[in-house]
Amino acid sequence: MKKAIIVGGGISGLAAAYLLQKQAKAADIELDVTLLEKEERLGGKIWSIKADGYLCEWGPNGFLDSKPQTLDLCRDLEASGQLLRSNDNARKRFIYSGGILNRLPENGPSFLKSKLISWPGKLRLAMEPFIPPYAAAEDETLAAFGRRRLGEEALQKLIAPMVSGIFAGNPETMSLVSCFPRIAELERDYGSLVKAMIKLAKKKKQDIASGKVVASAAGPGGVLTSFRDGIQTLTDILAERLGPATIVSGQAVTGLTNGSSAPFRLRTATIDIDADVVILASPAYATADILEAIAPEMVTVLREIPYASMTVVCFGYERERISYDLNGFGYLIPKEEGMNTLGTLWDSSIFENRAPAGRVLLRSMLGGACFPEYVTLSDEEVIRRVRADLQAAMAITAEPSFIRIFRHAQAIPQYTAGHGRRLAALDEQLANHPGLFLTGNSYRGIGLNDCVAAANRTADAVVTYLKSR
Structure with a gap:
C-alpha cells in the first residue's frame, strides 16, 4: 500500500485529502492518506465564530456559485441542502467617493447617471x-x-x-x-x-x-453562497468525513527529507513519517520552511510570494440606532479618500442568521498591502478608526453593542508582477522531485472555488503519478 501525506488542514488540504481518497479508490489504488495540521483546530482561515447571537466570519464568508467545483464538492458531501444563497439585495454594491456611497452601475444607463x-x-x-x-x-x-x-x-x-x-x-x-x-x-x-x-x-x-443554459447574471460573477451556520460548515463536514484515522492535528511539520523506506520523510516535533507522495497545502512561506533541506531552489521562489496583512472588525448594532438603509452588500473605499478602512460589508444584509433579531452585523477591513502597519494597531485605535469611517460613510454615531477584532498578519497571498514566472519556475523545479505536489491559494487563485479546483487538479495529478509507478 502506498502512503500519501498532506500538510495543511485548511480548505485546500481537507479537500485534497477527501478528493484523493475518492479518486484513488475509483482507480483501484490502495492508498493510505494522512493529513497533518499544526493547529488543533481545522479549517485554516475558514472559521465561523458564534457569539452573543452573532455569526462572525474570521476569514472568507462564502463562494460564488458561478464555478462548479465547490458546488460539486457540496453535492458529493451531501451538503447541498445546507447551502445558503445570499440575499438578492447583495447585488447592490457601493463605492465611497465624494462624501457619499455611490452604487456601482450595472448597465449603460445607470453608468451614465452615476455620479461616481x-x-x-x-x-x-x-x-x-x-x-x-x-x-x-x-x-x-x-x-x-x-x-x-x-x-x-x-x-x-x-x-x-x-x-x-x-x-x-x-x-x-x-x-x-x-x-x-x-x-x-x-x-x-x-x-x-x-x-x-x-x-x-x-x-x-x-x-x-436556442434554449441553451446560461449562467445566472445575479451579482458579479454569480451568487455569493455560504451555509446557514457559516462557511466553516464545509470544512467541518470534510473533517468529519475524513475522520481521526486520516487527520492528525497539533503536529507541525518541521522539515522534509529523503526517506529510507519511501521517497520522502516528514518530520514533526514528535514523529517521523515516510511517504510515497507529499502534498503541501500550506501557505507559501510555511512551504518554504518545510522544503529547505530537500528543495532549496524552490525555497527562494516561494519566499518571493508576499502576503498582505488584514484586520477584520465585526460591529453589532441595534437596527433602530442606524438610519442608513443597509439594503445591499456593502461598500469599498478608494485609497485617495484618505479613510482608514478598505471597506465594510453589511453581513446581516447579505446572509440571514448573522445577527439576532432587531440587530445588524457590519464587518470592516483594515490594512492590506497599502497599509501593512495597521495590523499592529491597538484594539482601541482600531475601534476608533472604524467608528470614524462608519460615521463618515453612513452617519453612524452610535456605539456598537458587539465588537470582535480578528488580526491576520499574513492574510492573503499577493500575485505581484512576475507571479507567472515564479509559478513556471516552481513547476520546473517540481519535476526534479517526483511525488511532491503543491496546492493552495498561494499559486493560481485565492478564492474558495480556486482552492477546491486546485485540490481537484492535485488529486488527479497524484493518481496519474501513482498509476505510472
Whole structure:
C-alpha cells in the first residue's frame, strides 16, 4: 500500500485529502492518506465564530456559485441542502467617493447617471474600444492596465477598490494576468473589453434563443453562497468525513527529507513519517520552511510570494440606532479618500442568521498591502478608526453593542508582477522531485472555488503519478 501525506488542514488540504481518497479508490489504488495540521483546530482561515447571537466570519464568508467545483464538492458531501444563497439585495454594491456611497452601475444607463465617475472620466472610458491591445512582453500590473485602457479615474474608483476588496492588494504591484486572467484573455481575444462585452452579450442572447443554459447574471460573477451556520460548515463536514484515522492535528511539520523506506520523510516535533507522495497545502512561506533541506531552489521562489496583512472588525448594532438603509452588500473605499478602512460589508444584509433579531452585523477591513502597519494597531485605535469611517460613510454615531477584532498578519497571498514566472519556475523545479505536489491559494487563485479546483487538479495529478509507478 502506498502512503500519501498532506500538510495543511485548511480548505485546500481537507479537500485534497477527501478528493484523493475518492479518486484513488475509483482507480483501484490502495492508498493510505494522512493529513497533518499544526493547529488543533481545522479549517485554516475558514472559521465561523458564534457569539452573543452573532455569526462572525474570521476569514472568507462564502463562494460564488458561478464555478462548479465547490458546488460539486457540496453535492458529493451531501451538503447541498445546507447551502445558503445570499440575499438578492447583495447585488447592490457601493463605492465611497465624494462624501457619499455611490452604487456601482450595472448597465449603460445607470453608468451614465452615476455620479461616481465624472464626465471627463466617462469620456475617457468611452475611448476604451480605440485603445490598442497590450503588446509588450513583460507582466503588466493592474494599475498599468487600468490607466492604459480605462483612465486614471476609473483606476482609482473602480479597479483599485476591487483589488483591495478581493486581494487586499496594491494595484501598482499586482499582476493582471495572474489576478484576473479572464480580463487579460478578453483583451487578447477581442482587442477591447467593450467589444468583448458586446459580442458576449450577443452570444448570450443567441444561447437563450436556442434554449441553451446560461449562467445566472445575479451579482458579479454569480451568487455569493455560504451555509446557514457559516462557511466553516464545509470544512467541518470534510473533517468529519475524513475522520481521526486520516487527520492528525497539533503536529507541525518541521522539515522534509529523503526517506529510507519511501521517497520522502516528514518530520514533526514528535514523529517521523515516510511517504510515497507529499502534498503541501500550506501557505507559501510555511512551504518554504518545510522544503529547505530537500528543495532549496524552490525555497527562494516561494519566499518571493508576499502576503498582505488584514484586520477584520465585526460591529453589532441595534437596527433602530442606524438610519442608513443597509439594503445591499456593502461598500469599498478608494485609497485617495484618505479613510482608514478598505471597506465594510453589511453581513446581516447579505446572509440571514448573522445577527439576532432587531440587530445588524457590519464587518470592516483594515490594512492590506497599502497599509501593512495597521495590523499592529491597538484594539482601541482600531475601534476608533472604524467608528470614524462608519460615521463618515453612513452617519453612524452610535456605539456598537458587539465588537470582535480578528488580526491576520499574513492574510492573503499577493500575485505581484512576475507571479507567472515564479509559478513556471516552481513547476520546473517540481519535476526534479517526483511525488511532491503543491496546492493552495498561494499559486493560481485565492478564492474558495480556486482552492477546491486546485485540490481537484492535485488529486488527479497524484493518481496519474501513482498509476505510472
